Amino acid sequence: MTQEISTAQEPIAIYDLTLNIRVSWQAHSLSTIGSNGSNKLMPRRQLLADGTETDACSGNIIKHHHAVLLAEYFEEAGVPLCPACAVRDARRVAALTDRPEYPEYKDVMMSQILSRCGLCDAHGFLITAKRPSRDQIEKVSQEEVEPVQENVAESALTQEGRQRRSKHTLLDFSFALALPDHHAETAQIYTRVADTKDEGQMLMKMTTRSGEYALHVRYFSVGIGVDIDKWQVIITDEQQRLLRHKAVLQALRDSLLSPDGALIATMLPHLTGLQGALVIRHTTGRAPMYSALNHDFIERLQAIADKTCSVYPFHSIDTFNAQMNKLIAHSFPCYPASYLQKSSYSTSSTEPDMEERNRHGKRKK
Numbered sequence: 041m042t043q044e045i046s047t048a049q050e051p052i053a054i055y056d057l058t059l060n061i062r063v064s065w066q067a068h069s070l071s072t073i074g075s076n077g078s079n080k081l082m083p084r085r086q087l088l089a090d091g092t093e094t095d096a097c098s099g100n101i102i103k104h105h106h107a108v109l110l111a112e113y114f115e116e117a118g119v120p121l122c123p124a125c126a127v128r129d130a131r132r133v134a135a136l137t138d139r140p141e142y143p144e145y146k147d148v149m150m151s152q153i154l155s156r157c158g159l160c161d162a163h164g165f166l167i168t169a170k171r172p173s174r175d176q177i178e179k180v181s182q183e184e185v186e187p188v189q190e191n192v193a194e195s196a197l198t199q200e201g202r203q204r205r206s207k208h209t210l211l212d213f214s215f216a217l218a219l220p221d222h223h224a225e226t227a228q229i230y231t232r233v234a235d236t237k238d239e240g241q242m243l244m245k246m247t248t249r250s251g252e253y254a255l256h257v258r259y260f261s262v263g264i265g266v267d268i269d270k271w272q273v274i275i276t277d278e279q280q281r282l283l284r285h286k287a288v289l290q291a292l293r294d295s296l297l298s299p300d301g302a303l304i305a306t307m308l309p310h311l312t313g314l315q316g317a318l319v320i321r322h323t324t325g326r327a328p329m330y331s332a333l334n335h336d337f338i339e340r341l342q343a344i345a346d347k348t349c350s351v352y353p354f355h356s357i358d359t360f361n362a363q364m365n366k367l368i369a370h371s372f373p374c375y376p377a378s379y380l381q382k383s384s385y386s387t388s389s390t391e392p393d394m395e396e397r398n399r400h401g402k403r404k405k
């Protein structure tokens with residue numbers, strides 16, 4: 041329902057959440073496509089469906105900065121980080137599997153990864169499969185009575201190779217796309233110290249951009265502490281899930297109120313506007329999104345609101361901040377329906393009321 045978040049009501053269950061935003065940045069260069077070997081640093085551009093070319097910032101850069109900030113919030117809250125995330129290695133747990141000093145990560149299980157690291161849990165990771173060496177496969181096949189190629193490879197994998205393990209990120213970030221009639225850029229010459237002393241100073245041409253950007257963020261809250269490939273809850277402790285959930289929201293709030301990206305050392309953006317709608321799906325399903333490229337995006341989203349889906353609009357940085365702070369204080373991540381049902385079916389023959397149970401954030405004992 042369309043409303044302000046009330047702190048008097050019961051805690052807010054979040055299954056899935058989207059932020060549908062129109063943000064204004066002046067004089068920035070948050071995302072570029074590099075210089076391609078020239079002395080001109082080129083801005084990022086994106087074609088829209090009607091062929092219009094507009095200014096753009098990659099979601100990569102916003103996601104990266106959210107992850108960096110989230111690690112700081114996790115440390116503050118006492119949420120564990122794996123040794124890779126603790127030193128801000130962006131490969132996360134995948135950086136540890138071949139390191140002899142971390143033997144416990146050689147054949148690490150999904151449950152161990154998610155328990156040991158809040159950042160791997162929230163932002164995802166990929167440990168690639170490693171095939172065993174040819175020698176190892178031949179050795180095993182000679183030992184097998186009836187060698188079947190696939191089974192041989194599988195059994196050898198556990199000895200020399202490695203199983204693929206991955207978790208998709210719970211936080212998705214879109215490109216920030218400038219409204220076609222609301223962006224501009226200024227080309228400027230900058231001096232830069234060259235790589236060698238003989239070359240002296242280099243002249244670089246860079247553009248500084250200003251615009252109103254449409255941006256989406258989606259947070260799949262139900263996936264906190266969950267192996268979302270096998271759909272199994274790993275972190276069963278409600279308090280631990282809540283700590284992770286709150287930190288994700290805190291870092292999201294800050295990412296938008298204090299923009300971060302490329303070239304901020306000398307082109308920190310002027311944030312001059314923030315409006316949009318926070319959309320929350322309270323029960324199984326997905327929170328709808330509608331782009332701020334459309335001028336009526338807030339009204340259209342508000343018209344979607346119903347019992348299972350709340351829409352909270354904001355028209356300034358302070359109302360956004362207030363809505364986020366209320367969510368941080370009064371929301372919690374839903375459990376997957378299968379997890380809630382598992383124990384209730386053994387004790388009750390009645391149809392489980394998922395909405396009611398998630399509202400209280402607990403498994404029925």
Ligand SMILES: [Zn+2]
Nearest residue numbers: 122125157160
């Ligand atoms: Zn990690």
